[in-house]
Amino acid sequence: MRVNVLEVSARWGEPRRALDDVDAALAHAPRGELCLLPELALTGYVSPEGRFDPSTFAETIEGETAAALRALARAHGTTIVGPLVLREEGELFNATVGFGPDGAHVFTYRKRHPWFPETWATAGSAPPPVVTVAGVATTICICFDLQFAPEDMVRELEAASLLLFPSAWVDEEDTRVPLLRELARRTGTWVAAANWAPGVVRVPGQGGSCVVDPRGEVVATARPGAGVVVVSAVVGPQLSSVTPA
Numbered sequence: 001m002r003v004n005v006l007e008v009s010a011r012w013g014e015p016r017r018a019l020d021d022v023d024a025a026l027a028h029a030p031r032g033e034l035c036l037l038p039e040l041a042l043t044g045y046v047s048p049e050g051r052f053d054p055s056t057f058a059e060t061i062e063g064e065t066a067a068a069l070r071a072l073a074r075a076h077g078t079t080i081v082g083p084l085v086l087r088e089e090g091e092l093f094n095a096t097v098g099f100g101p102d103g104a105h106v107f108t109y110r111k112r113h114p115w116f117p118e119t120w121a122t123a124g125s126a127p128p129p130v131v132t133v134a135g136v137a138t139t140i141c142i143c144f145d146l147q148f149a150p151e152d153m154v155r156e157l158e159a160a161s162l163l164l165f166p167s168a169w170v171d172e173e174d175t176r177v178p179l180l181r182e183l184a185r186r187t188g189t190w191v192a193a194a195n196w197a198p199g200v201v202r203v204p205g206q207g208g209s210c211v212v213d214p215r216g217e218v219v220a221t222a223r224p225g226a227g228v229v230v231v232s233a234v235v236g237p238q239l240s241s242v243t244p245a
Helices: 016-026 065-078 141-147 154-159 175-189
Strands: 002-007 034-037 079-088 091-098 103-111 130-132 136-140 160-169 190-195 210-212 216-221 229-234
Touching: 002 210, 016 065, 034 190, 065 079, 065 091, 079 103, 079 160, 103 130, 103 216, 136 154, 136 229, 141 160, 141 175, 160 175, 175 190, 175 210, 210 229, 216 229
Parallel strands: 002 034, 002 190, 034 079, 136 160, 160 190
Antiparallel strands: 002 229, 079 091, 091 103, 130 136, 190 210, 210 216
16 A cells, blocks of 8 residues: 655644645645645644644534545545544544545544643543555554553554554654654554644654654655655555564
8 A cells, every 4th residue: 555644834724725735745646545644734733923722723524624635535536644623522632534535434533642732632532443444454643642652552553554643743852753663663563654844833853754664664754845745655564573672
């Protein structure tokens, strides 16, 4: 299965422009079965003034953003996994939704471990889904979830061959890729990591979207560039044996 990881520059409150950029990037990307967008890449994760509250952009799963992602999946014949500030039963979630190439709703995942500034977000209670995309068992965690994945995603990582990792990483030292490499090596899974890029917000930790193979090797990574940068790689099954930690 070919996975296209999209590294999207940080914006704030301009989901339509971000969606147009995604559309244009997919038009020129290698044809793939799955496309992954970074955490909150459509609305923005933090404002240029440093406000960690995108709650004013919240929508239901029937809203315009989800509909636009569904339309993009159909138009490009791919499964799209993208972010949503999800309003649901009076609560707000930092969520990621998936739509198949026929427009069908594949899954909704609500981030289970909101980062400390995400005081607007309710922690999701459901475990990460494991879904099959183009024959590949796939699961997901969002950004700060990674710190807890080795303990609370054991079953999902045993069942899946591919871990999707959308993030808006903030870190003076690049701990993200080493953590992903170690997790891939321990579990024998592929990892597709879509991280935000510098834009209206510039902080340490941006960039470096990548694909990691089951032996913990980075097989594709984003090069700095303008607009949406596409990282494309073909992923395969989970390894039956992994390198001891």
